[in-house]
Amino acid sequence: MTLGRTLAVALVGLAAHVVDVEAHLAPSLPAFTLVGLPDASLAEARDRVRAAVTSSGLAWPNRRITVNLSPATLPKSGSAFDLAIAVATLAGAGLVDADRVHGLVHVGELGLDGRLRPVRGVLPAVAAAVAAGHARVVVPAGNVAEARLVPGARVVGATTLAEVAAGYGADVPVPDLPPVDGLVSGTARTARDLDLADVLGQEDARHALEVAAAGGHHLLMVGPPGTGKTMLASRLPGLLPDLDERAAVEVTSVHSIAGTFDPGAGLLTRPPFEDPHHTATPASVVGGGSGVPRPGAASRAHRGVLFLDEAPEFTTAVLQTLRQPLEHGELVLHRAAGAARYPARFQLVLAANPCPCGRAVGKGLDCTCRSEQRRRYFARLSGPLLDRVDLQVELPPTRPGGAAGDATAVVARRVTDARAAQAERLAGTPWRTNADVPGSWLRERLGSDRAVVSDLDRALERGTLSLRGVDRVVRVAWTLADLDGRASPSRADVGRALLLRTRGHGA
Template identity: 80%
Template sequence: MVLGRTLAVALVGLTGHVVEVEAHLAPSLPAFTLVGLPDASLAEARDRVRAAVTSSGLPWPNRRITVNLSPATLAKSGSSFDLAIAVATLVGAEVLDAAAAVGVVHIGELGLDGRVRPVRGVLPAVAAAVAAGHPRVVVPHANAAEAALVPGARVAGVGSLAEVAARYGAEVDVPELADATLEAVPAAPPRGVLDLADVVGQSDARECLEVAAAGGHHLLMVGPPGTGKTMLAARLPGLLPDLDEADAVEVTAVHSVAGTFDPGGGLLRRPPFEDPHHTATPASVVGGGSGTPRPGAASRAHRGVLFLDEAPEFSTAVLQTLRQPLEHGELVLHRAQGAARYPARFQLVLAANPCPCGKAVGKGLECTCRSEQRRRYFGKLSGPLLDRVDLQVELQPARAGGAEGEPTAVVAGRVSAARGAARERLAGTPWRTGAEAPGGWLRERLGADASLLGDLDRALDRGTLSMRGVDRVLRVAWTLADLDGRAAPGRSDVGRALLLRTRGHGA
């Protein structure tokens, strides 16, 4: 036999493509050629595979070896193809049993000593393999727990190439090597459920937070330093319900590709919370990188919360790149070799001071900022961005003896009931929350009472609202009705939603 075959998986974004790895061995001058649009890290597999094979005590065929990664038109990147290339080459050299390796997906990077090292993105890769009808998967030991999360997968964890060869009938001694571990991207430390009762006063902001949680709405909080903006934002994930099975798999897949997933805890069931620093670059927030782009904070916050503290301090480029995910719930990152899609349906929470010095409260007598400084400060939050924010609230400095609010558990109960009502109303549609439903669909369910939209029509005529703003006010009105247990919003809900959007200005 001069041809060996096995399978691997190429990831483009979160989409996995099963790749057939073919190794052709010809009786000619020894050489190793890798074809099929490999990137630089994949092209280096030639040297890693050769060293790993010889270090494992297996014979290296002195022939002209051509390895093809099919389909050849699909760009491929990363070191996860190493194990499949080695297996296909050894099958072609008749060192391994061909029948045993056919139809098996191999994922893993090879060390020069023959060790099989873990790689990122195993969860979506294995899910793609199982969906394509290839449930038998060989992965590094360190990735086995993650791969086993995919229903229907028959996972074999291995520590070395020699162990794989022994599985496929080669007579080779399996060395005892310590399992390699994957260097994960530093993730935020796990957060417990922070209690909303810790926030003293700020009843208006607490109400906006509850409405945001119930409908999946975006929120802007404006107030001087120390009024509780960060505390409120950090407590929003505790109000959100657990992720369902489909969302948990999707969120976990994003974190697997990003390298921030610990498989020891199983699927991620709680909504994630991302709070990048205001010095973050566009690539770190929305994703990027050379070759195949990696997910950024916006995608890691999928089905959770993305919090931008001191939002006007972020670069304009970062703020403007958020407009696409806010509108479509996904990020499409284009590169020369293709485009990668990552889900990014998050709740955006913005926090800002009233001015650069933060003292423009009430009449602002202590404020030292000039008028042009104030305009420049808030000008960073452009009109198109703010037009996509459903709720805006102004926080005032807390006063001594302020009343304690309800704890997280009580508010989360109301949020869960409201989300249940919205889910029942949206059953049979592609939308999950009130913030996702289109305005036209919501208008059809308002009934024949045209007076409900009178306030919105007047705000539209005055220029206080755009057409997008009208739709978003309607979504908030439906959320308010869900929180109050009503089947549909009334005029008071529409007026209240308008006030919550405009902070009372122009209403």
């Protein structure tokens, strides 16, 4: 009986766990058994590994092979275990040096011809290995650029299984084959090249967009078609500051798992932008899939912007699933194979027409919608969802001769200054922006003068605001003060924040 051991990495959501891969070879009838809670794609590794080994010119051991993936209680999925299973099996058979493969991490999928194919999630996998004290990692050549983004990792790239085996002392020729290209099914969108100066007029909406960027607030824009709602939303990422190193690694890890990361450009340092179509399913927006679920648009928008154009046209199921990430900044997706957690701290931007036909402006004389159609249309944006949106503004029809406002670079500098004021005030706390801070914490710093919040008290008494709404108005008031360079908000700031909260109807 012989035993070969090496390491691999299991991804459950964004969490990565180092896995011991043990191959036990016993003198018995030839068989190959894989244990340790593998899913269907991982169970198929038996056939891929056997074909890859024989295609590489190595002798397949005709013994009873049992491969254990430990810890056995951890769900494991995907084809990234192929290389580790093959190396452990060859070590158990004595075809490679067992001591040299012990303690090394192997990540990669095997083709039937023995070539190594890139896999998703290499960045969080290598980061977990380095954090666990295993800096030496072997990955497919197509994943080398991504793996080397992890500080402290000693990455070795390989094109074929024969190349890996020869590196561990196997007597096998190494074929000269081209590497398989990296696995990228799309690219993360950042909308960095769009300039806010392209939007003519709409001063109130432009100001609301600046406030949203400065404080990290969610935004709803209501207006007829052609008023610039989509143009404004697509320019919000350009106002946001660059991601710091920790956020960049987190965002890049999500896109690595989703397959939308191109490692040739390095870490994602700009806030991402996601704008799913209104026909999108809940699984495509919040994440899903068989086995361990993969991230959806909400997680891909982490630390960036999630834009829902024609928001009332989205299904109720999609809109209601956004309440959890809006409140907690993460998504917890439960499936039969286990639960996966993905970060989802995005800025939500909703755009909506005032009615189904979009012409209910002013007295609505040109509107062809019946009153119940209008109510039913906008009622799709439920009260609990809108209660979590700090800024709600109405856009009037575009008028000829609208003036261009400040360019993106000018507004971004004001946003950066406001964010710096927040960083100084929130130093030593777990919060980054005003939108993250509990309302009670900010109210305590308003002082004892009730005149500052007297407008909020009246709105609460009238039922215009909920208690959550009061907290969100206070957050916006602090952002307005930060933009104006004041140490704390005044009653005027609270009044302006209330107008921004209630579309001008709740002051």
